[in-house]
Amino acid sequence: MFSQATFNFLDELAANNERSWFTTNRERYEAVVRAPALDFIAAMAPELQAFAPHFRADPRPTGGSLMRIHRDTRFSRDKRPYKTNVGIQFRHELGKDVHSAGFYMHLASDGCFFGAGCWHPDPAALAGIRARIADHPQRWFAVRDDPQFSAHWVLAGDSLSRPPRGHAADHPAIDDIRRKDFIGLAPLSFAEATGEGLVSLAAQRFAAAMPLLDFLCQPDANSGSSNPAA
Template structure:
């Protein structure tokens, strides 16, 4: 049985070189390196993290490894590959769109996050109804506290409160959001090729449990 401990330095080196040589010819010539140092260990890491997050949250999780091939159909940027490794972990068995955990490795840094990028149409209405109630005040306070701790949180997507809610609603910042995600992204990419990556990543993600717990209450 193959066990996962961490990514090797070759994984980050591959991403650096791919960023500098983002062509189909270069990737074809280096595909074996990608499969050995990125693709294969990513699958093992995803399996380990899903189990670790189950232990952390008490909920089963599925994992997703995002494709290295870019969808360039509607993009001005036609470079064919993503020069980063992105994974997401999603709690299973929930009806409303649940918060996810994010792992994003680029040549320069590692970013970890938790939340919902953007609620889908049906779930967005449920989110807004929740934000109009006590959870909206909690989300606003969580935003203030976590920003003070150095976490990155984007501003609300809307300039005005959406139709159907009082224009002077006390939870206006929460109601102007289409999603809510919190990030820590000051870590060097060297983080991933030190021992016990799964345990260390889980320890970091545990700092974002207030986000996971708050958004998990939206039903």
Template sequence: MISQKTFDFIKDISLNNNREWFQDNKDRYDDARENMLEFASALIKELSQTDPGVAEIDPKKAVQRIYRDIRFSKDKTPYKSHFGIGLSSKFNNKPDTTGYYIHITPGGSFAGGGYWQPSSEHIKAIRQEIDYNAAELKAIVDDKEYQKLFGDIRNENSLKTIPRGYDPAHPDVSLLKIKDFIGMHNFSDAALLKPDSYKTVADVLAKIYPLNEFLNNAIA
């Protein structure tokens, strides 16, 4: 589970986002990060029962750094006001591919996955797979349980016009116009504070697995 102390630390650092406060509260950060590592480890073990591709992921690599890269940002606050966990779905040595993401912050936690901002090469391959095999993708994203958890994937981020090379009258034009193949589900603080919250999150991420497999097959 996520500890209340972890939520408290995130809340406090969002109000005191400076190096002096962080150094004075370094022990709290260490405790919060250790809690996130324990959560990530349990989550990986649980999710690997559905997606074996995550089984060998090191929790220390999955839990993202709290330090912000401020080199090219107007926002110079040095720390994130959340903890993030990133898991590659299949191609663990490739950063730009399908996967899962868990975002932990008081009042705004969520988890989901898919493929955000595919490369031009990959988006072409995915659209080609949709052109050939749209029925498989529709069976995944139009499933009632999927839509209850994640909503309609067509409404997330789509092109205003049909991709080049495709007929505007294509029967699956709404799928071909998708730019980000993702699904995200919100979690309350209370849900994440429960002892078996890692199972709850893993159960939600398991519903993303078929989408990741469809996308992986397209770009393999």
């Protein structure tokens, strides 16, 4: 699937991040970046179905699990038009965007990794997750400290410097309640990213993170509806 050619293209794009260069090299992008990414996504569909049936592997070239190569520069001082990494997200079937609960894989020359959880959830979803941890700290600790999860995954992301409003500073889970992101990261080496066992490895890592996703997507106690943290 992915190869040295994938990373060579990303390196060259970083050095020539302009529309004219990308237009000239679009066929290379499609051959060594997009095609292997879509193959990987398609291969992950039956894997996810086995242990995470509510998460979708969508191999469409646009609008699916492969994140856009184009950067959104509307509100950024950085006007470079293209991302220099491959981003793939398998989000919950009810999720609407990258802030939804899901699994993630990141490929770049400066580092590759797997991700799982919710990155920058919207205020309502964030409040719900914090309330769930506050109300069920032991259940949260069981997920966070599960040996199969902690063997490869580390919780990461941003946190508040102070307890959020409505939460006591002495709560036993206050360090986690202060989180603004509920994501785990697991390392992925270059050899693994370009190896034949990538699909199997991704499935193993994501399956180990499933308790985290289950906790984040628990039904809302008030409505009884599924909460994809979206």
